[in-house]
Amino acid sequence: MAMNKLRKAYSYIADESVLIFIIMAFSIMMSVVSPYFLKSSNLMNIVQYISVAGITSIGMTMVILTGGINLSVGGTLALSAWVSAYSMLNGTPWYLAVLISLTIGAAVGAINGLAVTVIRIPPLIATLALEQITRGLQLVLSKGKPLHGFPKEFLFVGAGQIFGIPMSVIWVAVLFVIFGIFLSKTRMGRSIYAVGGNPEATKIAGINNSKVIMFVYMTAGVLASFAGIILIARMDSAPTAIAASLDMQAITACVIGGASVTCGGKGRVFGTFLGIIIMGLIQNSLDLLNVSAYYQQFIQGIIIFLAVSMDAFRNARAGKNNTFWKKAKFKEQLL
Amino acid sequence: MDNVILEMRNITKSFSDNVVLNDVNFELRKGEVHALVGANGAGKSTLVKILNGIYTANSGEIFIEGKKANIRHSSDAEKHGIAFVHQELNICPDLNVAENIYVGNLVKSKLGFFDSKSTIKKAQDLIDMIQVDMKSTEKVRNLRAAEKQIIEILKALTTNAKILVLDEPTSSLNEKEKVIFTGIVNKLKSQGVSILFITHFLDDVLLLSDRVTVIKDGVNNGIFNAKEITKDILIDAMIGKSVIKCCNSRQDTKEDAKTILELQDLSSSNKFNNVNLKIKQGNIVGVCGLLGAGKTELARAIYGLDKFDSGKILLYGKPVKKVSPMIMMKKKVALVTEDRKIDGFVPLLSIRENSTLSIMDRLCSNFGFINRKQQNSVAEELSKSVSVKKSSIEQKVVHLSGGNQQKVIIARCFASKPKLFILDEPTRGVDVYAKSEIYCILSEMAAQGVAIVIFSSELDELIDVCDEILVLKKGQITESIKTINFDKNKLLAMIS
Numbered sequence: 001m002a003m004n005k006l007r008k009a010y011s012y013i014a015d016e017s018v019l020i021f022i023i024m025a026f027s028i029m030m031s032v033v034s035p036y037f038l039k040s041s042n043l044m045n046i047v048q049y050i051s052v053a054g055i056t057s058i059g060m061t062m063v064i065l066t067g068g069i070n071l072s073v074g075g076t077l078a079l080s081a082w083v084s085a086y087s088m089l090n091g092t093p094w095y096l097a098v099l100i101s102l103t104i105g106a107a108v109g110a111i112n113g114l115a116v117t118v119i120r121i122p123p124l125i126a127t128l129a130l131e132q133i134t135r136g137l138q139l140v141l142s143k144g145k146p147l148h149g150f151p152k153e154f155l156f157v158g159a160g161q162i163f164g165i166p167m168s169v170i171w172v173a174v175l176f177v178i179f180g181i182f183l184s185k186t187r188m189g190r191s192i193y194a195v196g197g198n199p200e201a202t203k204i205a206g207i208n209n210s211k212v213i214m215f216v217y218m219t220a221g222v223l224a225s226f227a228g229i230i231l232i233a234r235m236d237s238a239p240t241a242i243a244a245s246l247d248m249q250a251i252t253a254c255v256i257g258g259a260s261v262t263c264g265g266k267g268r269v270f271g272t273f274l275g276i277i278i279m280g281l282i283q284n285s286l287d288l289l290n291v292s293a294y295y296q297q298f299i300q301g302i303i304i305f306l307a308v309s310m311d312a313f314r315n316a317r318a319g320k321n322n323t324f325w326k327k328a329k330f331k332e333q334l335l
Numbered sequence: 336m337d338n339v340i341l342e343m344r345n346i347t348k349s350f351s352d353n354v355v356l357n358d359v360n361f362e363l364r365k366g367e368v369h370a371l372v373g374a375n376g377a378g379k380s381t382l383v384k385i386l387n388g389i390y391t392a393n394s395g396e397i398f399i400e401g402k403k404a405n406i407r408h409s410s411d412a413e414k415h416g417i418a419f420v421h422q423e424l425n426i427c428p429d430l431n432v433a434e435n436i437y438v439g440n441l442v443k444s445k446l447g448f449f450d451s452k453s454t455i456k457k458a459q460d461l462i463d464m465i466q467v468d469m470k471s472t473e474k475v476r477n478l479r480a481a482e483k484q485i486i487e488i489l490k491a492l493t494t495n496a497k498i499l500v501l502d503e504p505t506s507s508l509n510e511k512e513k514v515i516f517t518g519i520v521n522k523l524k525s526q527g528v529s530i531l532f533i534t535h536f537l538d539d540v541l542l543l544s545d546r547v548t549v550i551k552d553g554v555n556n557g558i559f560n561a562k563e564i565t566k567d568i569l570i571d572a573m574i575g576k577s578v579i580k581c582c583n584s585r586q587d588t589k590e591d592a593k594t595i596l597e598l599q600d601l602s603s604s605n606k607f608n609n610v611n612l613k614i615k616q617g618n619i620v621g622v623c624g625l626l627g628a629g630k631t632e633l634a635r636a637i638y639g640l641d642k643f644d645s646g647k648i649l650l651y652g653k654p655v656k657k658v659s660p661m662i663m664m665k666k667k668v669a670l671v672t673e674d675r676k677i678d679g680f681v682p683l684l685s686i687r688e689n690s691t692l693s694i695m696d697r698l699c700s701n702f703g704f705i706n707r708k709q710q711n712s713v714a715e716e717l718s719k720s721v722s723v724k725k726s727s728i729e730q731k732v733v734h735l736s737g738g739n740q741q742k743v744i745i746a747r748c749f750a751s752k753p754k755l756f757i758l759d760e761p762t763r764g765v766d767v768y769a770k771s772e773i774y775c776i777l778s779e780m781a782a783q784g785v786a787i788v789i790f791s792s793e794l795d796e797l798i799d800v801c802d803e804i805l806v807l808k809k810g811q812i813t814e815s816i817k818t819i820n821f822d823k824n825k826l827l828a829m830i831s
Contacts, residue, residue, distance in 0.1 A: 186703045187695045193684060194692060200678035204640070205692040205747060206664025265683050 015258060019274040026281050034288045042288070044166065046280045048234065051168035052243070054276040055227040057250035058179050059220030061272045064254050065183075066196045066216050067264025068123035072112060073224040074246040075134030080104035081228035082138045085147040085238035094154035101225045108134055109221025113214035131247070139240060148237040158233025168230055175223070180269045192216060196264025245297070248304060253279050255307040262308075262315050279303075339401075340365045340529050341386075341417075341498055346395035348381055355381045356392070357553045363498065368520060368530045370540040370561070373550035374573050374738070374766035379533055382550065383500060387412050387419055399498075418496030420487045422503040426475050433458030433471035436489045461489050465522045467515075481512030485519060492528075499523065501532040505539045506763070509625055517543060535766060537566045549573055570767055592616045594652065595755050595786035598637070601646035606632040607810035610646070614755070619777065619787045621797035621818075623826070624807035630790040631673050633807070634759040638663050638670040650755070664693060669748035673759040673790075675737075679744045682733035686725055687714035689732050689743050693751040717746040721776055738769030745776060756780060759790045774800045794826050 013020065030037040056073050063070040084101035088094055108130060115126035160167045183189040194202040195212045203209050224246075232238045251261070257275030259267025282303065286296050341363040348356040356378045363369050373379045384390045386397070388406040397404045399415045406412050412419070426435050433455040434441065442457060444450040458471035467485060475483065484504060491499055505513055520530060520543055534540060540547055541561055549556045549572040557572045592615040601610040607629040614620050624630050635641040637648060639658035648655045650666050663670075672678045680689045691698060691710055698710045714728045721742045725735065732743055741761065748756060756777070762770045777800065781787050791797055797804050798818050806814035806829045814829050 185705060185707070187699050187705055188703055190684075190688060190695065190705065194681045194688070197681035197683050198678065201680050202692070203660050204638070204670055204672060204678060206661055206751070207692070207695075208661055265681065 013270075015268075016271050016274055019257065019271065019278065023274065023277055023281065026278070026285075030281070030285050030288070034285070036288055037285075042284065045287075046277075046284045047166060047169050047172075049283055050276050050280045051172050052227045052231045053246060053249040053253065053279065054172050054273070055175055055230070056224050056246055057253040057272050057276050058175055058269060059216075059223035060247075060250040061254050061257075061259055061267060061269055062179075062183070062192055062216045063123070063220050064196075064251070064259045064261055065192050065264060065267055066213055067199070068116060068213070068216070069251065069261060070112065070127045070217065070220050071124065071247045072108060072127040072130035072134060073220065073250060074243045075131040075138070076105055076108045076221050076224040077228035077231070077243045077246060078240075079108070079134040079138040080225035081232045081238050081242060082142055082147070082240075084229065085150065085232055086141070088150055088154060089147055094151045097154070098157070098229055101229055102222050105221035105223070105225025105228075106218045107221070109218035110214065112221070113217035116217065117210040117213050142240050144240055146237055146239040150233065150236055155233050155236055158230040159236075168234065171226075171230060176269060176273050183269055188212065188215060193265050196266075198265070245300070248300065249276075249279060252300070252304040252307055255304065255311055260311050260315060262312050338365045339363070340399065341531075342398040343382070343386065344396045344398065346382065346385060346392045346397075348378075348385060348390060348392045355553050356385075359395075359550065359553070359555050361548055361555065363529050363531055364546075365529055366524055366527045367545045368524055368532070368543055370544035370547045371531060371533045371550065372535075372537065372540055372547060372569065372573060373556075374768050377550045377573070377766075378553040379550045383419075383502070383531075383533060386417065386500065413494055416495065416497035417500060418491035418494050418498070419500045420484075420491050420502065420504065422506065426483055426486060428474075428476040430475060431455075431471065432462075432469060432473050432475060432478075432486060435475050435486050436461065436471070436493060438490070439493075458489075461492065464526075465489075465519055467519065479512065481508050481515050484508065484512075484516065488519065488523075492523075497527075497529060499528055499530045501530065503534055504532055505534060505536055513539070513542075537569050537767070540569065541566065573767065592618070595650065596637070596788070597649040597652075599647040599649065601633070601636065601643055601648065603632065603636055603641070603643040605810075606636075606641075606643075607807070610810075610812055612805060612812065614786045614788055616754075616786055617781050617784045618803065619781050619789065619801045621801035621804040622788060622790045622807050622812075623792060623794060623797055623804055625792065628807045629810040630792075630807055631759055632810075634670065634673075634757055634788075634790050637757060638668065640670075640672075664751060667752065667754040669693075669751050669753035669756050671741075671744050671748060671756075671758040671761055673763070675740055675744055680732045680740060680747075683731055685729045685731055686718055686723060686735075686743055687711065687728040690714050690717045690728075690746040690750060693747055713750070717750055718743070721746045721749065722772055738765040741765055741773065742769065745773065749776070749780070754785060756785050756787045757790070758788070760792070761789060762791070762793060762796060770796065798826065 027037075036042050056077070060070055060073065080101040083104055084097040087100055088097040092100070112123075112127055112130055115121045115130070116123050119126075156167065158167060162170060183192065191202070191207055191212045194205075194207060195209050199209055228243070231242065253275035254267060254272050255261060255275070256278055257267065257271030257273070259272065282299075283296070286299065291299070339362050343359065343361040346356050346359045346361070347354070359378070359382060361371075361382065371379045371382070381390060385392050386406065388408045388411050391407060397406055399417075404411075404415050406415065427438065430438070436458045437454050442450045442454040455471050462469050462471055469478075469482060469485065475486065478486075488499070488501075505516060508516055523530060532543070541564070544561045547559045547561050547564070547569065549559070549569065551573055559568070559572070594613050594615050596612075596614040598610050598612050602608050610633060612620075622630055622633070632641065636643045637658075639660050639662065648658055650668070655662070655666070660670075681692070687710060691714055694713070695705065698705050698713065700706050711728065718725060718728060723735070723739050723742045723746065725739070732740055735743065745761070758777075761773055765773065774796065777787055777789070789797065789801065801818050804816045804818055804826070805812050806816070806826070816826070
């Protein structure tokens, strides 16, 4: 009985067991190499890194599952965070400011979704344009000046603690669990997998693909702006150059976690969670080992390149076995 | 025996617990045409993949011309003189015939430039060798399907292959083209090339091959001399029991049966023209025609996958204003498309999720949570009712055999309880046994009042199953036939 439960538990993490092993090995290695690694203040650093990029990467996972990509998360975060900061400093109650921020996130997501479903722009280009638009808009509005001095209640959202547990840890845990359940147990969650796995078949089965894709981009927008709330609440400041390369961090976390950018319908939020932890550990150990910030971008680039190569390689191998004798008859009209 | 060119001895292959091939022996003689047949999932593709080095056998040996061969990669197979022609054609439509044939090793001049003249000449020599009427300077785009197939074969021959493996070589050919193809096979044979071919078309097996090996459930179930057997003997060896003939006890449609689908002057430029038809409750109507007659286009237009230019689609007597798959699904219409790999199922999802994809709404409790218990039992029931061969409903559909994938798609449509069921080439690439099972399911559905339209080029099957057959020719319905005791050859004459 107990054995059975154990086996069941293992089968749940079987796909990700390599990642868990990497995290453990990495942690042990770092705790040997650096005396600071296991200090609570350092672990706090990791958690903070994980919280912003992690919450964003939940949305990114869903977008990637539908076979898309979202490069506009950084801009979404920057714009929505700045507007909410500005409105707070001008007397709007903090909870309304949060609502405004989330609404902006949803709106940017909706534009992404419309661009992809109605205008049919490839997601890569559509979201790249939205990244420029949102970043630019934030610069225009802020005129390059940072904002700070937010209400206490607002700061609690990002920097507070409940029973000694930092709020960012709580948010990350709660959101990952909610979206993990959402993706595996609900109709919309499963539709996301179906649309990514074979959009044409899903359409024929009577599912509204556009609705699913709209939902995914809007949720990704909301999550990005929520990550922004946590970020500015923690720093008590909304700088203009905020969340640089957030898109890359989120995508890397997804890909390390097993989501596939070369074909949709593959990946899990749990994998992304482990992916973001690995990213956090790498980032943190580079800091602890005094690697210059100039190198860090370089190293991050290498990591995402390797992760995506692995993904492409896996798919190519799977594809070789599946499509080799495929019964797909050649289409005369295509030739 | 020194005239054996290829021998596969005691081949066993299993994927985890699933034994796909069990101690299979196979031999190919020099200069013979040998067909490999078997039901879907019997293991014939696996055997050929082992020969091609894509899979490695768990045990067993391969001998080529008496010497043991170690085939671990496709390139090993090539080194041993084995060439493969796959079912899907890999050709570049804008290159000429010669360039396509030599695409891997174009002739280069001394300076390293592409030598178009000698490539063309070499290709023409090759074409003349098998005595086909084809110019090596012709653009491939302008060629017919059979000629494209020939290019694939010639391409394989440039590697000096002694053994040629053809996968479903006749599936895209029409009756006329098959004659050309047969001629080529015979010419190759006379030049000492040994040919192994895999097919579902038993008529072609009897026509083309010298010997036949039947694989059933992973074992060699008999080697026959093609001249001495009939189709029934083959089917018997493949299935082990005679194929259930469909319950042909359908009554005549009652006069008062309601019209489910009506098309009024449906037209789409270059695809089909002024199509009018009426399909009644409980009727099975076949639409037949050659490749390019507009069958698939018409099926897709009715379901709203492609737009049409003019005309009306009426469901249950009312015109459908906006035709889209979502709306058609809501109006109780279901479609099985022509090419299941492209738009049939979601490969990475399980049988459970694929078969219930269209009815997720019905399985949902509050807040959009899927009731897993209910989903499990519905999926079990569905896959039982269409008899999907599976280890569990959690199996991913991509890992099923072709016939079983098709059954999962039919199960999905079945689940949505359609009143109109459209199927486009539902039995393509499906073995005989699965075919008859599929038609039995359809007959049962019709008996319960579902209107069924089958678009197909399998004339025998349509004559067996349908109440009425419409002939589609160049996008127009030219004939309507009651099928009772109708002759296939007559029908064949009508469509071509």
